[in-house]
Amino acid sequence: MKKKLLMITPENQEINRFRKRQFNNFVQITMPYLAAFVDQEKYLVTLVDEYNQKIPFDRHFDLVAITVNTSNAAHCYRMSEKFREMGAKVVFGGPHVTLLPDEAMEHCDYLIVGEAEQTWPQFLSEFYNGECEKKLYQMGEIPFLAGIPIPRRDLIHKRFFTKGAVISSRGCPYHCAYCNLKQIYYDSFRTRPIAEVIEDIRQMKSKYFVFWDDNFFGDIRYAKALMKELKGLNKRWAAQVTLERCRDQELLQLAKESGCIYFFVGIESFSEESLQSVNKRINNVAKYEQLIGDIHRHGISVQAGIIFGFDTDNRDVFKKTLDACNHLGIDGVTVSILTPLPKTPVYEQYKREGRLLTDDWSAYNGKTRVAYQPKQMTAEELFEGYMWFRKEFYSWKSICKRMKVSRVNLLHNLLVNLGYKISIKGTYK
Incomplete structure (x- = not known):
């Protein structure tokens, strides 16, 4: 049976008000890119970008993945708390948690530190099979960009000219x-x-x-x-x-x-x-x-x-x-x-x-x-x-x-x- 995976590009209200009316805000590519690594036979993926979407707290997800930058950290921590109270597991990645993993670990179930071309697919496989024996995943070598997948642009909501x-x-x-x-x-x-x-x-x-x-x-x-x-x-x-x-x-x-x-x-x-x-x-x-x-x-x-x-x-x-x-x-x-x-x-x-x-x-x-x-x-x-x-x-x-x-x-x-x-x-x- 497929597990339900929610992938979030966060944007707190303070920054959203600042950016919303600008015409040249291209989509943040991180989550559509990482979604391309997901095995569609094992996971049903929902992608949400807070730039123009609401977080679906009214729906059940087995796993919630959030990319965290510094200015959104507190916002992401609050989101994580809500989803964990609802029974979902939460995995963080992104710049801020890479810089401050000890802080971030207090607010999630799993952490992906640094570049994720190898660790993200590994984590997804282990999570699906119930084999996650560690909380922190980190690559031990430099990932190269040959053979990486094409981002899942089909999951991007609207953004007709900026996806x-x-x-x-x-x-x-x-x-x-x-x-x-x-x-x-x-x-x-x-x-x-x-x-x-x-x-x-x-x-x-x-x-x-x-x-x-x-x-x-x-x-x-x-x-x-x-x-x-x-x-x-x-x-x-x-x-x-x-x-x-x-x-x-x-x-x-x-x-x-x-x-x-x-x-x-x-x-x-x-x-x-x-x-x-x-x-x-x-x-x-x-x-x-x-x-x-x-x-x-x-x-x-x-x-x-x-x-x-x-x-x-x-x-x-x-x-x-x-x-x-x-x-x-x-x-x-x-x-x-x-x-x-x-x-x-x-x-x-x-x-x-x-x-x-x-x-x-x-x-x-x-x-x-x-x-x-x-x-x-x-x-x-x-x-x-x-x-x-x-x-x-x-x-x-x-x-x-x-x-x-x-x-x-x-x-x-x-x-x-x-x-x-x-x-x-x-x-x-």
């Missing part, structure tokens, strides 16, 4: 002090066989998709070979890349020819001092204008990652960053408050210095609260400056300025900017 996410590589060559990739994954950049990536993309019904890679240009030779194969698919795509690697003109040309619409680039700051303070030396502020101009000349938009709250930031940083973005014609930003995620060098530094303001993980979301004491301003000034920047960047005045400079993908950029503008409405006071 296309694909994995072509894992990991990042760099070691930024605020990033927890090195603590979550093995410190090894890996790529997936190109033919398997192309087949995965070919099976997508949507014309639009995003590479869910940590750094799509982590291996330039691989990226070029993959984009050459992409040309014939007539798809439109986006990816997260390192700005410095965009100096390669052949790389940019291949991206455009293969259907690239925009790059997400981690600019983070327009201050060399700030970048060096968090080991982001790969970025060179003096080259931003040339590199962003090159990307635009190839017809590709730039969605910039911006972080406020570095120790070198003062109250002038918000206006200076806005002026720089307008000058460069940056098409859109994903702006965040610096967040000391557990086990990262930044977290360890702030903890050592007594600057962490709370141990409530829901405050560590980088969007709605400040979790630490900044060095050159108050926490309130940091939050207000961040909110002011969001409001001003997505004002009509700024949108028009930036689009006049960029002049690429005008309809797409207008829609994305409008989505962010709507999402901000009502949050700024």
Whole structure:
């Protein structure tokens, strides 16, 4: 008899209110990907994404699997308690439980730590047969990406235009002090066989998709070979890349020819001092204008990652960053408050210095609260400056300025900017 398995991508209400009205929120691919490992002869799978679905507490499940990130940890712990009271067993995986397994184990029955290509199928088999003799599953070797299954996109609810996410590589060559990739994954950049990536993309019904890679240009030779194969698919795509690697003109040309619409680039700051303070030396502020101009000349938009709250930031940083973005014609930003995620060098530094303001993980979301004491301003000034920047960047005045400079993908950029503008409405006071 089949066991009933519920797989949850969590999103607490605080973050959901923040993201809901944006137009470019592609699906989180982790659970659809892990669902592809499930033996359909043994399990009846239900996939729920809290971005646009409610948790079915009124239904019985034998097993509930939840992927836990830091800002959702307390929310996931409460969900787990409810399901366990109803008789279900709960298994956790994901970034937060990989970083803090002892904490997470207090709130679930089983734990999958780190990458799960081997441990997740092993756990499912043992659970089905009633043979789970341990509570914690952890891989002892680096998993490679050859032969991995295609995600179960048929289980994704709605998301008609934003369910296309694909994995072509894992990991990042760099070691930024605020990033927890090195603590979550093995410190090894890996790529997936190109033919398997192309087949995965070919099976997508949507014309639009995003590479869910940590750094799509982590291996330039691989990226070029993959984009050459992409040309014939007539798809439109986006990816997260390192700005410095965009100096390669052949790389940019291949991206455009293969259907690239925009790059997400981690600019983070327009201050060399700030970048060096968090080991982001790969970025060179003096080259931003040339590199962003090159990307635009190839017809590709730039969605910039911006972080406020570095120790070198003062109250002038918000206006200076806005002026720089307008000058460069940056098409859109994903702006965040610096967040000391557990086990990262930044977290360890702030903890050592007594600057962490709370141990409530829901405050560590980088969007709605400040979790630490900044060095050159108050926490309130940091939050207000961040909110002011969001409001001003997505004002009509700024949108028009930036689009006049960029002049690429005008309809797409207008829609994305409008989505962010709507999402901000009502949050700024």
